[in-house]
Amino acid sequence: MEPKSYNPYENMIAVLEQAAGKLGLESNEYETLKYPERELTVSIPIKMDNGELRVFEGYRVQHNSARGPYKGGIRYHQNANPDEVKALAAWMSFKCAIVNIPYGGAKGGIKVDPRELSKDELIRLTRRYTTRILPLIGPDQDIPAPDVNTNGEVMGWIMDTYSIFKGHSVPGVVTGKPIEIGGSIGRAEATGRGVTIIAEKCLTDLGLKPEELSYAIQGMGNVGGTAAGILYGQGKRIVAVSDWSGGVQNPDGLNIPEIVEFLSDRSKCLKEYAGEGVEHITNDELLTYGCDVLIPAALENQITADNASRIQAKVIVEAANGPTSVEADEILAKRNILVVPDVLANAGGVVVSYFEWVQNIQSMAWELDEVNQTLKKIMMKAYQDVRRMSQEKHSTMRMGAYMVAIDRICTAGRLRGGPISMA
Ligand SMILES: NC(=O)C1=CN([C@@H]2O[C@H](COP(=O)(O)OP(=O)(O)OC[C@H]3O[C@@H](n4cnc5c(N)ncnc54)[C@H](OP(=O)(O)O)[C@@H]3O)[C@@H](O)[C@H]2O)C=CC1
Numbered sequence: 001m002e003p004k005s006y007n008p009y010e011n012m013i014a015v016l017e018q019a020a021g022k023l024g025l026e027s028n029e030y031e032t033l034k035y036p037e038r039e040l041t042v043s044i045p046i047k048m049d050n051g052e053l054r055v056f057e058g059y060r061v062q063h064n065s066a067r068g069p070y071k072g073g074i075r076y077h078q079n080a081n082p083d084e085v086k087a088l089a090a091w092m093s094f095k096c097a098i099v100n101i102p103y104g105g106a107k108g109g110i111k112v113d114p115r116e117l118s119k120d121e122l123i124r125l126t127r128r129y130t131t132r133i134l135p136l137i138g139p140d141q142d143i144p145a146p147d148v149n150t151n152g153e154v155m156g157w158i159m160d161t162y163s164i165f166k167g168h169s170v171p172g173v174v175t176g177k178p179i180e181i182g183g184s185i186g187r188a189e190a191t192g193r194g195v196t197i198i199a200e201k202c203l204t205d206l207g208l209k210p211e212e213l214s215y216a217i218q219g220m221g222n223v224g225g226t227a228a229g230i231l232y233g234q235g236k237r238i239v240a241v242s243d244w245s246g247g248v249q250n251p252d253g254l255n256i257p258e259i260v261e262f263l264s265d266r267s268k269c270l271k272e273y274a275g276e277g278v279e280h281i282t283n284d285e286l287l288t289y290g291c292d293v294l295i296p297a298a299l300e301n302q303i304t305a306d307n308a309s310r311i312q313a314k315v316i317v318e319a320a321n322g323p324t325s326v327e328a329d330e331i332l333a334k335r336n337i338l339v340v341p342d343v344l345a346n347a348g349g350v351v352v353s354y355f356e357w358v359q360n361i362q363s364m365a366w367e368l369d370e371v372n373q374t375l376k377k378i379m380m381k382a383y384q385d386v387r388r389m390s391q392e393k394h395s396t397m398r399m400g401a402y403m404v405a406i407d408r409i410c411t412a413g414r415l416r417g418g419p420i421s422m423a
């Protein structure tokens with residue numbers, strides 16, 4: 001049964017408990033993973049264009065640092081809240097461990113609907129937020145990156161604000177920044193690209209022919225839009241896509257470049273799109289659409305106990321963080337619908353963030369081929385590690401992924417003496 005109200009942090013803990021149980025761990029060995037190491041809530045007062053003062057609430061949560069500096073994106077969303085950011089931070093720790101890059105996990109957010117702010121207001125909001133979280137971040141400490149409703153431009157403002165306070169330019173304090181100021185080629189597309197790499201491998205392993213399948217994608221932002229573009233470029237048939245306003249469908253395949261071009265005007269939404277042969281659907285209809293592969297690429301808690309029994313896809317590749325509730329997972333497993341978990345499927349973004357950070361440390365710039373080939377190598381290795389673990393433990397891919405992550409994080413913690421030895 002669906003809990004009264006979904007809480008992503010409780011959802012994360014429920015999955016963590018299941019996976020730790022399957023690994024046979026004592027609670028002492030993984031208890032610390034239930035709690036963030038550090039949480040900061042800040043007030044962000046800014047002057048609006050009309051002269052009024054408004055105070056926004058912001059967060060930065062650092063979940064675990066056993067494997068390296070904290071790493072994770074910053075989200076601007078009206079529903080951002082401490083429990084959401086705590087869950088997102090934990091998912092970052094697990095994700096970085098699964099792809100085996102030397103980071104812990106963190107996440108940040110501001111409770112704001114960025115559509116209601118002018119660009120000048122957004123700049124002031126970002127700069128003030130940066131000053132508030134400044135004691136926590138830094139290239140060796142905690143490195144933010146883009147997430148929902150933030151992008152390279154926002155990362156540029158954060159880097160500039162941080163650099164002003166340090167008295168010199170510090171490009172490595174954020175990743176996902178514009179290439180001209182130290183960003184990595186390929187970072188903007190990396191999450192979507194990683195999703196398509198994992199989808200292709202997994203579908204092929206299932207004995208399916210990816211080019212003959214139909215795909216539905218929820219969310220046409222950085223991740224969903226990029227994944228849609230790559231799949232379309234590979235000749236795949238994308239039969240339905242959606243954004244916040246709703247979705248469009250065409251069983252013969254949608255014209256993705258036309259849709260991406262249409263949405264590049266940020267004032268437009270899919271509800272207003274009228275391409276050839278296109279019909280409008282709701283987001284619920286998108287999730288339960290008659291397709292082979294469903295790619296949720298929007299927000300948490302989209303696939304729930306309410307709609308899991310109506311999902312028609314054979315495979316779900318989680319591009320978003322936390323799109324499936326624990327209850328839905330159970331229903332999908334019983335229905336033999338394969339779920340490729342977020343902490344594996346969408347890890348391409350943080351992998352190329354890692355490349356960006358390395359390039360910043362070395363003052364080097366890689367070529368696109370090097371970025372994409374190394375990304376593919378890392379994603380394939382992570383996929384094999386997760387698959388091996390799920391096969392060994394006769395469990396779902398999500399359980400396999402969590403077990404790989406918990407094992408690596410707990411090993412690192414143990415090798416550092418463990419939390420109890422500090423007492
Ligand atoms: N950016 C990154 O590198 C990474 C992102 N992720 C995760 O991927 C997901 C998407 O992030 P990203 O693409 O960066 O964010 P964006 O802000 O670029 O895009 C979000 C997309 O989701 C749509 N959306 C928002 N709410 C809903 C809803 N209720 N129903 C349907 N669609 C909705 C938005 O529509 P509209 O434009 O109309 O608001 C937009 O198309 C998030 O879960 C994020 O945490 C994971 C790893 C890395």
Ligand SMILES: O=C(O)CCC(=O)C(=O)O
Nearest residue numbers: 072073145147349350353
């Ligand atoms: O690139 C990064 O550092 C983090 C991206 C992110 O927030 C995520 O993977 O959810």
